[in-house]
Amino acid sequence: MTIASAPPHSDVDLFSDEVLLDPYPVYARLREMGAAVRLDALDRVWALTRYDHIRAADGDWQTFSSDASVGLNEVINARLVGSILGSDPPWHDKLRAVLMAQLSPRSIRRITDYVEEAADRLVDSLVERGRFDAVPDLATVLPLTVVFDLIGLPESGRGNMIRWADAMFTIFGPLNDRTRAGVQIIPEMYEWLGTLQAEDLRPGSMGRSIFDVAGEQGFDHHQCVKLLATYVTAGMDTTINAISNAVALFAEHPDQWDAVRADPGLIPSAFNEVLRYESPVLAFARRVTRDVVIDGVEVPGGDQVVLLFGSGNRDERHYPDPDRFDVRRNPVDHLSFGYGIHTCAGQALARIEGHAILRALSERIRRFHTGEPKRHLNNVVRGLESLPVEIET
Numbered sequence: 001m002t003i004a005s006a007p008p009h010s011d012v013d014l015f016s017d018e019v020l021l022d023p024y025p026v027y028a029r030l031r032e033m034g035a036a037v038r039l040d041a042l043d044r045v046w047a048l049t050r051y052d053h054i055r056a057a058d059g060d061w062q063t064f065s066s067d068a069s070v071g072l073n074e075v076i077n078a079r080l081v082g083s084i085l086g087s088d089p090p091w092h093d094k095l096r097a098v099l100m101a102q103l104s105p106r107s108i109r110r111i112t113d114y115v116e117e118a119a120d121r122l123v124d125s126l127v128e129r130g131r132f133d134a135v136p137d138l139a140t141v142l143p144l145t146v147v148f149d150l151i152g153l154p155e156s157g158r159g160n161m162i163r164w165a166d167a168m169f170t171i172f173g174p175l176n177d178r179t180r181a182g183v184q185i186i187p188e189m190y191e192w193l194g195t196l197q198a199e200d201l202r203p204g205s206m207g208r209s210i211f212d213v214a215g216e217q218g219f220d221h222h223q224c225v226k227l228l229a230t231y232v233t234a235g236m237d238t239t240i241n242a243i244s245n246a247v248a249l250f251a252e253h254p255d256q257w258d259a260v261r262a263d264p265g266l267i268p269s270a271f272n273e274v275l276r277y278e279s280p281v282l283a284f285a286r287r288v289t290r291d292v293v294i295d296g297v298e299v300p301g302g303d304q305v306v307l308l309f310g311s312g313n314r315d316e317r318h319y320p321d322p323d324r325f326d327v328r329r330n331p332v333d334h335l336s337f338g339y340g341i342h343t344c345a346g347q348a349l350a351r352i353e354g355h356a357i358l359r360a361l362s363e364r365i366r367r368f369h370t371g372e373p374k375r376h377l378n379n380v381v382r383g384l385e386s387l388p389v390e391i392e393t
């Protein structure tokens with residue numbers, strides 16, 4: 001393989017307001033430049049832009065390590081040491097086994113009825129109102145309720161959880177103003193979680209199970225709190241954004257909504273397409289453990305790469321006509337849940353929530369008419385702050 005003498009590089013700031021407001025044209029330009037593009041705005045950081053290369057990197061943890069490397073600043077990387085997201089095997093696998101005992105598709109299936117009923121109740125109440133804000137009134141309600149109930153957390157943290165989860169995600173970015181603001185907020189969450197003992201979590205809940213196995217797994221209280229923090233925050237903004245993005249997309253594409261209403265069997269495919277089209281997590285980083293050649297470009301060992309899931313999902317080399325929203329596409333291989341050993345541990349739960357909401361909405365609502373959406377800017381998760389909706393039933 002020939003190695004390019006001058007690797008492609010760009011001075012774009014992927015974490016600036018302008019890019020976060022509309023990242024797709026920038027991603028398209030970066031994809032054209034190469035599969036690996038050095039980012040001049042950051043120190044020894046490359047963007048991985050194309051589907052195949054992102055997936056290959058995410059599937060090779062020995063070369064693309066997560067160990068204190070998933071964030072783009074030292075504060076978050078130091079905090080993530082020993083966490084499920086920020087570690088490699090064998091420690092990662094031990095933590096993951098504890099969460100997967102509760103989050104595997106088989107374990108999670110038993111809560112399907114509970115989630116379906118919660119979605120029905122929620123959508124019934126909104127239909128009665130006729131107008132609502134799809135972010136706080138719809139998208140936020142189900143994930144917050146489900147995650148709190150399943151983890152068995154005491155109510156005292158509920159009011160702050162969305163703010164904490166938002167901060168937890170944004171601090172994966174480089175040390176910009178958003179990250180700095182997030183860093184101020186995070187200690188509040190750990191302070192609250194740190195006060196929790198096993199008996200504060202509902203018996204039989206997912207949260208309690210972490211403490212139940214702590215002795216045999218050799219976890220101290222601090223490690224239990226770290227796992228709890230991942231449980232709570234990982235399932236929050238991600239699922240909330242997926243649901244609000246779905247409403248925005250179906251308001252914009254009424255023909256696609258008609259297709260889902262006419263054939264509810266399309267719901268799983270439609271949810272995959274929502275996730276592909278608007279990746280709730282735009283990017284996470286890794287550190288290369290040795291010099292590695294990506295698409296003819298040498299990335300030196302020790303540098304970081306940003307896996308641009310949001311760009312891979314729009315890669316024309318993998319998805320024909322990628323900027324078209326098509327509920328029949330069923331892109332089961334999208335990158336929105338990542339890939340490899342860190343692939344989203346909560347995806348079965350996210351799908352149950354997403355499918356339940358789409359089903360409940362499609363059974364009752366013929367059209368969404370939306371007002372001006374307000375985008376919420378976060379360094380790594382992409383979603384809305386507000387989406388006024390008027391419905392036709």
Ligand code: HEM
Pocket residue numbers: 058084085086096099147230231232234235236238239242280281284309335336337338339340341342343344345346347349350
């Ligand atoms: C639509 C909703 C969701 C999206 C888009 C999403 C996305 C992601 C992504 C991109 C990763 C990293 C994957 C990688 O690096 O390869 C991840 C990891 C993770 N997610 Fe999710 N997630 C969602 C919902 C949830 C839910 C509901 C939970 C649990 C309550 C959850 C728990 C986790 C955990 C524990 C990890 C870390 C896994 C590991 O490092 O082994 N997620 N998720």
